[in-house]
Amino acid sequence: MSLKERVANILKNDLLEITESKGDVCVEISRQTLVNALKRLKEEGGFDFLSDLLGIDNSDLYAKPKKKKKKTEDGTEQEQEEKGPPPPRFEVVYLLLSLSTNERLQVRVRVPEDDLELPSVTSLWRSANWPERETFDMFGIRFNGHPNMRRLLMWDEFQDYPLRKDYPLEGKGEERHLNYNIA
């Protein structure tokens, strides 16, 4: 039984979409069933190791195909674009690993911009502690149930979310607002 089939068996109805690129299997599940699905993947599927967790800001990706429609025709996202309204702006990807079979699985969850909340998976894997904090720090996605939902890399007074696509590379000049006493 291939990885895809096994995962589909475990997730059953929770599975929204399953894709594969270069051998990496990626499944999409909904926000509501996230913790439950991950728990089943951990206990039944043997994906007992959380490698990492990351956020992605898709706003550029969905803005692009309109401009470049004629040039490229092969992006999968592009097809979705044509089917219906653009999907939620953010997504969070969980990189799972099965220690027994050495298979890796990506699980992704979409998070709409107007409701930036996700359940925390720190109860399943404690390794999600800092990655969740970092995702909050960089994208502003809040994880409910996290023991210490504070900024990780940026300082606490920092207002913006730097890894969002609309945050400029040079920054917004935050450091200039620190009150230095330069005579």
Add this chain to the structure above:
Amino acid sequence: MAKEIETVCITTGPTEVGDYVTLNIGPIHPAMHGTLRVITKTDGETIISAKPEIGYLHRGVEKLGENLTYSQFLPITDRLNYCSAICNNVAYEMAVEKLLGIEVPPKAQLIRMIMMELARIADHEVCVGILGVDLGALTPFFYLIIQREEIYEIFEWHHGARLTNSMGAIGGVEADLPDRFHEKWPRMRDSIRKANDDTDKLLTHNRIWMDRTVGVNAFCGDDALNWGFTGPMLRACGVKRDLRKNEPYLLYDKVDFDIPAGKHGDVFDRYMVRMLEMEQSVKIIDQAYAMYKELPEDAPLMKKVPKILRPPAGQIYHAIESPNGELGFFIRSDGSDKPYRIKIRPPCYMVYQAFDDLVKGEMISDLIACLSSLNVIAGELDR
């Protein structure tokens, strides 16, 4: 449970917060490797809690990655774990190659293996040496650092840089092994072994060293996996997991080597695992070098790749075994010449977040020993 934390100090000690001393270790402190900071609460010398604060070296590497082309990002990866920059380079190159769907020629793979194992030795030498320094034994550090200098010399011959290597390119490596490597390696193998031997004699069976390391910060395998430990840290806890064996990449499945593993996950086991891994790395280099010798001299070093890389859209995650553990690159491509999103999974990031659990109930001296044995590299931690 990770360990039986002595309940005496927690239950019958002073209970009010004000009774503890808050000791701010770092970001500027002689024992901090890079700019790390730990806020500790201590009862006398016993640590009640230790909260690591990170981000002092945050340079937005991931954001930079989104704004540079695939080839331009390569030198940035040097600045992650600067003790073994080659492993970062190769990990990134391999991730992009996976995205592009190309396989590099065997000669390039062997050169990458040799260089990576040399980098691994250099990294472990620094880690073990610094651990010694932090526990007060300064001399082994110099024995090891001299060997590291020799390794850096090889790096310099091969690609011109010593610390921030930027070795290779996407699609292979640009240069063959330097001529001087062939005569240097047999001598260097002996000197590396001798330096390790001297360190071993000075430290391993030293009573003070054992007192300071055996049983300190012991951690069990299940907890370590739950916390996301990888690499020497995980192996010290008794879990034999090494990506070179479990998910072979390059030509690691063709070489014969062992995975050294500890039992208790204490500082001593981590030290021993690193010491033994250096032995294994020497063994791997020997085999890889023998395989390299069998290849014809004009075998290709590079796979033909276009000048401007435009990988097809998709997202991949590729991890290799860096000296510290699983170093992974998650790349999403949207078909353009720049990665849409790059996420680096640094190994010591996952280890360091468990720091509070590791050192709770131990003493300040053990905190320093623990920190050194974790080999936390600030560049990799904060990215």
Add this chain to the structure above:
Amino acid sequence: MDYYFIIFAIMAVGAAIFTITVRDALPSALGLLTVFIALSALYLHLHAPLIAIFQVSIYAGAILVLVVFVIMLLITPDEQLGSPQKNISYRSMGAILGAYLIALLIIGMKGINQIVSRKGLPDGFGHPSLVGELFFKHYLLHFEMASVLLLVALIAAIYLAKKKL
């Protein structure tokens, strides 16, 4: 005129006054240290070098160090001891007791000249072996009683200080 005595006596008294008047804990302890050292100098003057050395090594070197240890644990340099006692009855009580003590000392000082004079000192006075002989022959009972008392106090202190026995 016995300058040696006068210098160290003034030093001892001055340091003692400093010890009880200063409001910082550690300088006060250092004042006490000065008192001990001045006293040991006076012992030397009295041809009792062994007692003098013990004064320094035990009182200054062990007991006072422990006091300083506790001060360091409890009080940071910014803090000071509490405000002076304002209760007039306590203060007057202290004054009466102090006056009584001084009177006792003055009465005791009568005839001190005969003791201090160098005449009539036995051979080897103040030598460790002589002191030891006195302890273990003449005053053995007192010595043992003091030892037992100290042992009892030690055990009690350990019992009180130990968090979990």
Add this chain to the structure above:
Amino acid sequence: MADWQIELIKVVFIWAWALIIAVVMTWVERRASAMMQDRLGPNRAGPFGLLQPLADGIKLFTKEDIIPERARKILFVLGPPLFALPAFSAYAVIPFGDKIVIGGKEIILQVSDVNIGFLFILALSAIAVYGLVIGGWASNSKYSILGGLRATAQLISYEVPMGLALLTIVLLDGTFSLREIVLQQQGTFLGFLPNWGFFKQPLGFIIFLVAAYAEANRVPFDLPECESELVTGYHTEYGSMRLGLYLFGEYVNLVTLSAITVCLFFGGWSLPYVDMSKFLGPVSYGIASFFVFFFKQAFFLFLFVWVRWTVPRFRYDQLMGLGWKALIPLGLVNLFITALLVQLTT
């Protein structure tokens, strides 16, 4: 020359001598550690870098003297001299040679032959604790206070085994005077061994040596100032020559401790099996005895350096455990056995 002039010359000489050894020690420490670590060490200032200590001294003297704003100024200033002075003073009772005859006048090579010289040294080392404590406390920094606390606990703990080890020598030789102890150690023991404290009290020597390392704050007992944990412990906030005084006091401490070791356990200025006074003139004998003493002392100074660069350091609780659980019981047992033997043989 009047007696007081001779005394003055002796005092000045021994201060200068202790200073010179301590200064040279800083150079030896760096060169020897470099030798052990495959390095060169300082070799720029003067031949073999011999002028390096001088350069260091100039640097320390000309550096800006910083007193932290929230430190207790008077105590902060008082700390370093209080640490360095007792170390120097202890040298007053150490016999650094036998005697020298100049102009028909016999001069003892010792500043003062106190009959309780041995206790005097213990008392002074007790005073030196205050230098560390005050310095650590007055700096008003947590690292300094921790270093000061560690120093206090360590020094008073290790004074006990040290005293116990020294008492065995006192029992054997029946005196507190260092000069008489040295005189008693001439000749042979059991017919072939030198009559040294080392051969009569091997256990006592080991206890003493370990305690001496702890008293000198050297690795493996350098917890009060271990730079990897407490930055540099009690002298974290010090700079300039105040720091220099602390560092220097430590080296003077080493010099004193190795001198005591030589006096009590290695026969002082005497050579084993050979009586130098028989075939040397009165002046040359004095000089020879001085140098014999110095070379023995130099060996122990080198031993300090050797150990320093070989072993790691203890943890605080292990250090205390070693002191109270191992050294003190051992010292007591050793003392009892010695007392029994002395009682039986006399």
